[in-house]
Amino acid sequence: MEKPKKKQVLLFHCVEAEELALKVAAQSDLIQLQSINWRSFDDGFPNLFINNAQDIRGHHVAFLASFSSPAVIFEQLSVIYALPRLFTASFTLVLPFFPTGSFERMEEEGDVATAFTLARMLSSVPISRGGPTSLVVYDIHALQERFYFGDTLLPLFETGIxxxxxxxxxxxxxxxxxxxxxxxxxxxxxxxxxxxxxxxxxxxxxxxxxxxxxxxxxxxxxxxxxxxxxxxxxxxxxxxxxxxxxxxxxxxxxxxxxxxxxxxxxxxxxxxxxxxxxxxxxx
The missing domain is CATH 3.40.50 (Rossmann fold)
Incomplete structure (x- = not known):
C-alpha cells in the first residue's frame, strides 16, 4: 500500500515573523512562502491585501503570527479571519507566544482575565473547508487555558523543552x-x-x-x-x-x-x- 503523498502548505506571515518564515520555508520543499501587502491608510487603520488569493483555493494554509503588542493584533486578526474564507483545504494558525497567558485567572472581583478575552477572539476564526482551525502555541503559561477556546478552534500546545x-x-x-x-x-x-x-x-x-x-x-x-x-x-x-x-x-x-x-x-x-x-x- 502506497503512503499518501505529503501535503503542500502555503505559509503566510506577519511583518515581524518574516525572518522566521524564511527559515521555516527553507526546511522543506513542501512549504511555499506567500506574501501579504501590509499597508495603512492615512488614519492609521490597516489597508491589507492577500496576494494570489485565487491560487490558494483547495490548498493547506498556515499563518505565522506575532502578537508582540496590542497595536498589531487587529491587522493580523483581519488576515487570520480572511484566509479560511478563501476556500482553503485547512487552516493552521501558528502563534509561538500567547501574550496574555500570564493573566489567565481572577484573584479578586474586578480583575479582567485577558487570556480568556484573546482566546475568545481567536475562537472566532471561521471554519475552513477542512474543519476547525488548528492553533499552535509554544509553552503557554497555564495548560488549563486550553479550555478557554471554543469548539471551532483546536489548540495544540507545544513546548521547546x-x-x-x-x-x-x-x-x-x-x-x-x-x-x-x-x-x-x-x-x-x-x-x-x-x-x-x-x-x-x-x-x-x-x-x-x-x-x-x-x-x-x-x-x-x-x-x-x-x-x-x-x-x-x-x-x-x-x-x-x-x-x-x-x-x-x-x-x-x-x-x-x-x-x-x-x-x-x-x-x-x-x-x-x-x-x-x-x-x-x-x-
Whole structure:
C-alpha cells in the first residue's frame, strides 16, 4: 500500500515573523512562502491585501503570527479571519507566544482575565473547508487555558523543552548540569519534563515591602546551573536568581542578610551583587 503523498502548505506571515518564515520555508520543499501587502491608510487603520488569493483555493494554509503588542493584533486578526474564507483545504494558525497567558485567572472581583478575552477572539476564526482551525502555541503559561477556546478552534500546545534538553546533553560536562527554577510556578510547569536533571528551586519571601530570594530545595555546588522560567518579561527574576546562586550561596557565611527588589531599575543591592559576581568570575 502506497503512503499518501505529503501535503503542500502555503505559509503566510506577519511583518515581524518574516525572518522566521524564511527559515521555516527553507526546511522543506513542501512549504511555499506567500506574501501579504501590509499597508495603512492615512488614519492609521490597516489597508491589507492577500496576494494570489485565487491560487490558494483547495490548498493547506498556515499563518505565522506575532502578537508582540496590542497595536498589531487587529491587522493580523483581519488576515487570520480572511484566509479560511478563501476556500482553503485547512487552516493552521501558528502563534509561538500567547501574550496574555500570564493573566489567565481572577484573584479578586474586578480583575479582567485577558487570556480568556484573546482566546475568545481567536475562537472566532471561521471554519475552513477542512474543519476547525488548528492553533499552535509554544509553552503557554497555564495548560488549563486550553479550555478557554471554543469548539471551532483546536489548540495544540507545544513546548521547546525537548530542544533545550538536546542542547544541554551536547554541552561539556553535561552530567554536572543542574536545572534551577526561580519560583514554584516554573517548577510546577516544567519539572516533569526535566526530571532526569538534578533540580534547585528558589523562592521569594516578603519582608515588609521587600522580596528576598531564598533557596527552597536542592544543591548546585560545583555544578553548571541552567535557569528555567515559565515566563520572562524584564528578566529581573532571572538576574536575581543568578546572582543568588552564583554569589550568595558560595559566600553565604559572609553575609547576614541580602535583599532583592523586583523592579525594572536595579536596586543598590542588586548592583552590589553584580559587582561581586564579576569578582567571583575573575577568581
Amino acid at each position: 525537548p530542544l533545550l534538553k538536546q542542547r544541554l546533553h551536547q554541552l561539556p560536562e553535561s552530567d554536572k548540569i543542574v536545572v534551577a527554577f526561580p519560583d514554584d510556578g516554573a517548577w510546577k510547569r516544567f519539572h516533569k519534563l526535566l526530571d532526569h536533571f538534578p533540580m534547585v528551586v528558589c523562592t521569594k519571601v516578603r519582608e515588609g515591602d521587600k522580596r528576598i530570594v531564598r533557596l527552597k530545595e536542592g544543591d548546585c555546588a560545583g555544578c553548571h546551573v541552567v535557569i528555567v522560567d515559565d515566563l520572562v518579561q524584564s528578566g529581573g527574576t532571572l538576574i536575581e536568581c543568578q546572582v543568588f546562586l552564583l554569589v550568595f550561596l558560595p559566600l553565604i557565611n559572609e553575609f547576614e542578610h541580602i535583599n532583592f527588589y523586583s523592579s525594572d531599575r536595579m536596586s543598590a543591592e542588586v548592583n552590589l551583587c553584580k559587582l561581586r559576581l564579576a569578582n567571583f568570575h575573575s577568581k
